[in-house]
Structures are given as structure tokens and as C-alpha cells.
Amino acid sequence: MMKTEVTGTDLELPPGAKVGIIAGGGSLPVEIARALARQGKSPFVVMAAGEVDRVSDFDSYEQTTLMLEDLGSLLPTLKNHHVTHLVTAGHITRRPRLSAMRLNLGLLAWVPTLLVGVSRGDDSVLKLFVRRIERGGIKVVGAHEIVPELVAAEGTLTKAAPRKSDWRDIEAAHAAAKAIGALDIGQAAVAVGGRTIALEGIEGTDGLLERTRQLRGHGRLAGRTRGVLVKCAKPGQELRADLPSIGPQTVEAAHAAGLAGIAVEAGRSLILEGPKVVARANALGLFIVGLPAAEPVHGS
Structure with a gap:
């Protein structure tokens, strides 16, 4: 994959675009949600269960909570809420427990990513994650594109x-x-x-x-x-x-x-x-x- 160069420029969202946030711990997902709201693009927040430490800061946004072990339902959930762009933000302190996952067609599509995640580092997993999301028709964007002031x-x-x-x-x-x-x-x-x-x-x-x-x-x-x-x-x-x-x-x-x-x-x-x-x-x-x-x- 080509190396992404960060320029710190604002993201130009097309009319009708809807941004989803996969939120982990820390302040970054909160700052992204607030920046989108200021732009009139209220986000759909997917909170990683057990990871978000500022849950109440998302009260005014459309949201759901997703167990890491329920990864197979991520794309259908994003599609059902008409998400066109996705940003991941915040700390995720653990990886999904493979033994706790429910086998379904949605999960099968994530098997290559999960298998790589068992044996390789975070960036390898993230590259596969981005590729899988974009194959599903949702554009992945960086936090720096939404909050370039950071x-x-x-x-x-x-x-x-x-x-x-x-x-x-x-x-x-x-x-x-x-x-x-x-x-x-x-x-x-x-x-x-x-x-x-x-x-x-x-x-x-x-x-x-x-x-x-x-x-x-x-x-x-x-x-x-x-x-x-x-x-x-x-x-x-x-x-x-x-x-x-x-x-x-x-x-x-x-x-x-x-x-x-x-x-x-x-x-x-x-x-x-x-x-x-x-x-x-x-x-x-x-x-x-x-x-x-x-x-x-x-x-x-």
C-alpha cells in the first residue's frame, strides 16, 4: 500500500455524506464528533464496548455499541445507518477473542483480517481493516482530515x-x-x-x-x-x-x-x-x- 501523506487539510464531504466514527478511548473520537457536528454533519458513533471512557459525550449523537467479537455485524450496521465515510479514533486496548465470536456470513468476510491479527502487528491489521471496509463501499478517512487543527x-x-x-x-x-x-x-x-x-x-x-x-x-x-x-x-x-x-x-x-x-x-x-x-x-x-x-x- 502506498504511504499516506498527512497534509492537515479539511475533508470536503459531498452533499448527503454521513460519517461514522468507530470510537475507542480518549478524547479524539469526541473531538471528531464535535467537529462534524459543527459542520452540520452529525455523525453515527459506533462505540467499542468496554473501550470508550467518555460515553456521555456521545449522548447527542446517533449511536450504537458494538462488541469487538461482533465484528461481522459492523458493515451491515454502517450500511443500515447510511454511513458513506468512516473514521476510526481512540484507543482499543484488546483484540477480539476468536473463541467468543458468533459464526455468520458477515464474520466470514473478516476471517483474513482476524487471522493476520493473531500473528502480526497492529498496522498490518489496520491495513486489512481499511481494505475490507472500502470493499464494502464505505470510504475510510483519517482523523487529520476532519480535525486538521490537531x-x-x-x-x-x-x-x-x-x-x-x-x-x-x-x-x-x-x-x-x-x-x-x-x-x-x-x-x-x-x-x-x-x-x-x-x-x-x-x-x-x-x-x-x-x-x-x-x-x-x-x-x-x-x-x-x-x-x-x-x-x-x-x-x-x-x-x-x-x-x-x-x-x-x-x-x-x-x-x-x-x-x-x-x-x-x-x-x-x-x-x-x-x-x-x-x-x-x-x-x-x-x-x-x-x-x-x-x-x-x-x-x-
Whole structure:
């Protein structure tokens, strides 16, 4: 599949278009729903059962709740509600339990995706998911197309800026994040003292930062200060389904882990609740910087 380039431009929906949102946890699906409502395109929200933590924020929208194990009914449900475009947003913390799925014709169409999901990484699954949805006649769009104002800008976004030593950490963590991304493992890495000390795995960015916090008192990290979290897209990633993002909790966790700042790819990452993120980073003395997506990382 060709790599999707994020431009941060508004999505032009044709007359009569209806957008469905597959909503997981966090603020992103809420921000997308509100943006669509402001445009006069009230969405149809499919809440992933057990994953959504802001259920009441969807009260004013047409909605349903879907068990992950009922994946076979997803396309018929979208069709029954006249959905023409679909966006996925928010955290899904688990995959469907194959043993709990009800066998039907709808589910059989998803078997290749499910089998890949058992043995391969998230991006492989998301690419197949997008392909299956679009074969069903529904166009998949990215969150960045609906809420382009959330796309990270290039440069330093906070009062604090990276020091020369921080740029060494950024280079190390950026290279490591791209390496594990190429293996479809994760999107983030932490570097301290010019070397990578932790990589994102299945536990996500919050888990990565918690491990970093715990490592502070051990071994060669003891007594070291600063450090950087870098989060970026996987090479060739399906950006319409899983754009890297940071939010207020990322800032809090990075500070708790003793890091000096966060770097993300400009134009290919989202900053959720942006004003709150920047304000909190400023209050804690952390920097947030947007890196050029298609160029080598370098400092001044």
C-alpha cells in the first residue's frame, strides 16, 4: 500500500455524506464528533464496548455499541445507518477473542483480517481493516482530515526548547522508534544520555513512560537527568487508522518519568487537547517539538 501523506487539510464531504466514527478511548473520537457536528454533519458513533471512557459525550449523537467479537455485524450496521465515510479514533486496548465470536456470513468476510491479527502487528491489521471496509463501499478517512487543527506543527511549540544534549536524545529515540515501527511493533521510544533506554510495545505509550519512570532508580540510569520521548509514524503506516498522538496524559507521564520533553513528527502526528497540552508542558517546564517528517532529525 502506498504511504499516506498527512497534509492537515479539511475533508470536503459531498452533499448527503454521513460519517461514522468507530470510537475507542480518549478524547479524539469526541473531538471528531464535535467537529462534524459543527459542520452540520452529525455523525453515527459506533462505540467499542468496554473501550470508550467518555460515553456521555456521545449522548447527542446517533449511536450504537458494538462488541469487538461482533465484528461481522459492523458493515451491515454502517450500511443500515447510511454511513458513506468512516473514521476510526481512540484507543482499543484488546483484540477480539476468536473463541467468543458468533459464526455468520458477515464474520466470514473478516476471517483474513482476524487471522493476520493473531500473528502480526497492529498496522498490518489496520491495513486489512481499511481494505475490507472500502470493499464494502464505505470510504475510510483519517482523523487529520476532519480535525486538521490537531495536526502537530513543525518547530518548538512550548516556551522551553531542546538543548544540544536533548537533540542527541531526539536523534537516538527517533531512529529507534522508526526501527521498531518498521517491524510493526510500536511508535515510540525514550532516550536518555544519548542512548535509547526503552521502546514502546503492546502496552502503549503510557506503559512505556511508566517503565521509564521505574527505570530511573536502577543501574546506569541512576542519577541521570533529562531524556526525551519521541513518537512517530511507522514506515509505510496506514495513517488513516492510527495516526500517532499525544495528549495531556502524555505530558504528565513524561514529567513523572523525569523527561525533559517530547518530540513528534510534524504533519503526521496529532496533539489532542492542544491548548491544554501546551499549557501544562509550559507549567512543568517541558518542551514539545514538531520534527520534519521527511527529513533527518537535527538540532542547532
